[in-house]
Amino acid sequence: MTTRTPTYAPTDADPAATLVARLHALRDRVAVLVEHRSVDDPTAGDPLRGLYLSEEAVRHLLRPVEPVVLGLPAAEQPYDRLADLSARLGLTELDGALLLIALAPDLDRTFEPLYGYLNDDVSRRRATVSLALDLLGVPVHSPAARARLHATAPLSALGLLTVEEPERPFLSRSLRVPDRLVAHLLGDDTPDATLTGHLHRLTAPPRSHDGQEPFADGEFGEFVERLAARLTAGPPLNVYLRERREGDGLVCAAAALERAGVPALRFSGPEDRVPELLREARLAGLAVVVAGLPEQPAGLVRELAAASDVPVLIAGPRPYDPQWCDRDPLSLDVPVQHAGAPAVWSAALGEEPDFDLAATVAPYHLPGDRIARAAHAARSLARFDGTPLSAAHLRLAARQQSASGLEQHARRIRPAVDWQDLVLPERPLAQLHELALRARHRDRVLGDWRLSAGGGRGRGVLGLFAGESGTGKTLSAEVVAAELGLELYVVQLSSVVDKYVGETEKNLERIFTEADRTDAVLLFDEADAVFGKRSEVKDAHDKYANMESAYLLQRLESFDGIAVLTTNLRANIDEAFTRRLDLVVDFPFPDxxxxxxxxxxxxxxxxxxxxxxxxxxxxxxxxxxxxxxxxxxxxxxxxxxxxxxxxxxxxxxxxxxxxxxxxxxxxxxxxx
Structure with a gap:
């Protein structure tokens, strides 16, 4: 949640003073009504009044009474949260008066016996519909006045007023104002307790030393600029930001809100907490940001879409499904943020390091909030070691922020080797250096320079290491991972290959999906077990084996990560896979x-x-x-x-x- 004070709230004003002044005026009106009610009332002095009805009291109630016309005086204080809230939410003067009457017993206990007296029931110490309308001098049979208390009217629909006891006649139902609204009107901006654990700080993207946004240029910056302009013009925006890479949607939303000057709440709770969330946003004039939708998001999206008066920004990797909601949001594809990555890291670090920052952070694709956390962790690691910030500190912190679910399907190796540990001929060694170079600069070459093949192809880097057992294939993959500052995950084929039709593809899809969102090197050891040649279809086994290969061919096209395949027999690898590889490195038997x-x-x-x-x-x-x-x-x-x-x-x-x-x-x- 942003910490900036909402722009509508003057910092030198005392909202409680204005509210107390309003209550003093309300007390005068209550006194007038009490005096009016007690004229010729035979039970006015009865200590048991309200507990029973005598015959004389019944005859008194049957007498016609002219309504007392009472208006709300203007507040004497320069700042009035109730008036401000009414103006922002489009409430009428009658709505504001109803809120004030309903919340009076929550701020001044002397209203309780007075309301009990006026309700003719000492146990009913809150305002009823009848009492509120009488205090306002509005006929209880007025359809316009009664409509302001309907469930679909603003007071109830916005969560500002609850008409309780639906089993009672309408006029005798009690009116209650949520405690959170009372606290807000008194100047307390602490979020509703029911939202504890569901609201998070929305971190604005870091700025460079000269105050500029690191991604101000490029496609991502242009997209943020258009979104910010839309947030400040026209009705509140309800938008779904589909992100290609996890976290980019949240960074985009935070940057646009920052540029538009709109504070926001970031929400990650269940759909049954949405009413409290929207009320919180309305009270403080905030936008709502949701990142990370649940498995079944329809209910949450539907609840948020119903709030046409609150800007809502939802970010997620899945395409928007019209089945989620009848009122479709504006669905936008977020450009991948990559061009300004070194600048984002530099801004997050708050200093110019004495190492090659661009080369160090090039393999990482963390979203903006993770970059800020990684930068903080790197500085903490440097202070712990008592040394200046180094590339090793930054790499370790970045790896910690790129937590992966790959360990369910692969064995993690934390590289502890370097180029000095490789004893290879010049040609394969040069190819390994090129593989690391491709992994570092793929965003620039395939993205900025637009050399991607198109057709939905990803920006992955794929290499095949071929050679006899023991010639250094796995060690070389570990060295490449160490050079890039990434962890190595060796895919366990026993957890991938399944005898049931279609299960192998599902297991591989889980691995590729997780690898796409994780900064790591994926190693398929003995890759010919799953990347083998397709054969002539002679029986059902051949058919399904070829289907697995066809799936892998398609999945490699859209892969965005870094993967290395190793094989003892290069001839066993299907030529269609070879064509999709960036490099094929042959490891000769040592002389x-x-x-x-x-x-x-x-x-x-x-x-x-x-x-x-x-x-x-x-x-x-x-x-x-x-x-x-x-x-x-x-x-x-x-x-x-x-x-x-x-x-x-x-x-x-x-x-x-x-x-x-x-x-x-x-x-x-x-x-x-």
Whole structure:
């Protein structure tokens, strides 16, 4: 909820003083009516008046009485919340007077016995319909006056007045004003207690050091400008903002409201709290913003659409469904906010960092409110470490704000490697750098420069890593994720592939949908299990297998995330998938020099005996990088068991064990 004071409320005024002055005038009118009622009333001095009716009292009630014409005097105070509320909500003078009469016992207990006397019932200490009309000098049979208390009239429809006890005759029904309205008229702007936990602060987008909005230029800025202009012109706007990326709709709404100077409430509660929400908005002259619709949003949208006097902005990723509501809102597609992302981060940080901010934040697609929270968290992390703000702090904070539901279907890996951990030929290494570069600059190239292929295609980055087991495919995906400052999620095929028809596609859709909204790298290990070649249809199994492949082809077209596919057999991948890939990286089996480099890299942190040379095992044993690491681990355990340093014999034994695991002939041992 915004903290700005509504523009209609003078800060030096005392609303309670004006209301008390009105009550003093009302008390004078009550006194006149009491005196008028007591003339020739045989029960006027009876202490049990109102508890029983004598014959003489009945005859008195049957006498015709001329109504006393009483008007509401103008308030003497310069600021009157009741008058202001009446003007903003289109209430009549009669409506305002009815509210004042109804709320009097809530502010002054002396009205209770007076109302009891006038109601001829000491137990009924609130104003009734009859008493209110009598105090105003309005005939109780006036259809215009009675209509102001109808359920569809403004007082009841806007939640300002409740006509209680529907089982009683209309004239004897009690009038009650909600406590929240009484508090508002006294100057208390604390939201209704029933809305606790459902109202949130609507954070305005941060501004740069020169006071400019970071996204003032571009398609997103133009859209915000048009929306702000519409909010300040014409009747209250009811709009549905469909966002392509989660959070952009909320950022757009906050920016437009900020530019239009309209304070707002952000609501995330159930539909049964909407009446209190709308009343709160009407009392303070606020707009309502809703982001994150429930699974079945029809009731909530219908309730909000009924408020034609309150600006309502709803943001969500789903297209608007006409079945939700009879009164359709203005449905708009929110442009993706990407061009000014570094400027938004800079404004949120409030300082110019001494590292390349644009390169650091390029992989992240957080909405504006998440950017502000990430910037705050990054500054807190830097203070905790006692160091200046660094790119590592910002990346960690950004990852924390990009919480994901992918862990239900994938295994998360927090990258702890870098380019130094890769021992690869020049060509695949260059391709990996290019993959990271594409992930950083895809918004600029595909968005700003409009090089997207169109047709609803997404801005995802897709790479295929092909090579034998242990050649570094998974490690390379982890290095790319580390370079981008993202987490790596390895898809568990056991949780994806299902024997029932259509379930595999559903599981994959959940993964892709979550990956689209999460800043992470998605890894499909052994991808040929789900991205394999389509075959000739010979039976039902072939038919449904081809349907899975067709679904994947379509889904990859609209994918917006970063995904890496790995396979031991590139030939098993369908050519249609290959065409949709940005890069295909071949991981060759390491030659002798690369094997030696891998042995040395694996031993770099291991305590080794003096003069140890892994050159002989590198030459004699043709092992991939993963097997070399396993051999070094075996050697380290052998040395640790002896309480000694790793020796050449330990390395030789480790290499031999890797050969035996693979069922290969160990050099120097002969057949076994």
């Amino acid at each position: 002798r020099e690369q094997r030696l480099a891998l042995w040395r890299h694996s031993l770099s942190h291991v305590p080794c005996a003096e003069g140890i040379q892994p050159g002989s095992v590198a030459a004699d044993f043709e092992l991939a990088g993963g097997s070399i690491r396993s051999a070094v681990v075996t050697a380290a355990y052998l040395a640790a068991g002896r309480g000694d340093l790793v020796t050449g014999a330990d390395l030789l034994e480790g290499a031999r064990r890797e050969y035996r695991k693979a069922g290969r002939l160990v050099p120097g041992e002969g057949a076994w």
